[in-house]
Amino acid sequence: MLKKLALIFSWFTLTGLSVALLFVLIYQKNQINYLTRVGPALVAQSIPIDNSVNGQVLGVSINDMRPYLVSNFLKGTKLEPYSNYMVEISDNYGLDYRLIPAIAMKEGGGGNAVPESAHNSWGFENGSTRWESWEEAINAVGKTLKTRYVDRGLVTPEQIMAVYAPPQLLTGGKWAKDVNHFFSKMESL
Numbered sequence: 001m002l003k004k005l006a007l008i009f010s011w012f013t014l015t016g017l018s019v020a021l022l023f024v025l026i027y028q029k030n031q032i033n034y035l036t037r038v039g040p041a042l043v044a045q046s047i048p049i050d051n052s053v054n055g056q057v058l059g060v061s062i063n064d065m066r067p068y069l070v071s072n073f074l075k076g077t078k079l080e081p082y083s084n085y086m087v088e089i090s091d092n093y094g095l096d097y098r099l100i101p102a103i104a105m106k107e108g109g110g111g112n113a114v115p116e117s118a119h120n121s122w123g124f125e126n127g128s129t130r131w132e133s134w135e136e137a138i139n140a141v142g143k144t145l146k147t148r149y150v151d152r153g154l155v156t157p158e159q160i161m162a163v164y165a166p167p168q169l170l171t172g173g174k175w176a177k178d179v180n181h182f183f184s185k186m187e188s189l
Helices: 002-044 066-073 080-093 099-111 134-148 157-164 166-171 174-187
Strands: 055-057 060-062
Touching: 066 080, 066 099, 066 174, 080 099, 080 134, 099 134, 099 174, 157 166, 157 174, 166 174
Parallel strands: none
Antiparallel strands: 055 060
């Protein structure tokens, strides 16, 4: 009888701990989702935000999961090796870390759908802009997004689309929908 009571007590204890852990994980995921949704709006209002995500992989502490999320999102593309740099440039210019890779995927398949010599996966000047390297391109894209869009209050894909891809306004805003879809893919990796 004592063994049965001990088993029942153990089962309830472990179940309770599992449920508590599940709630903690859901809460953390919701906090991350909240920051990624409101982060651009906070940047536009010049309110400082913590744009980092913490985690642990294979026993190694990771203070910022964003490069890992971007790398997984860009897996198999020419831009995958530049994931850390995209996050760094995004931070330098106060951009949502998902914006540069999402536009690169939308406009140029993460670099796979554009000539290597152009380094223009963002469709700048309808694809005619050329840069000497991916690093130069990523920096120029970040600076342009900051000065021509974010500094003017255009922070969401819908707002950016009106200037970046205005013909898309006439077709139901597919550009912004695709960029938002890529945002969500980076959140769910």
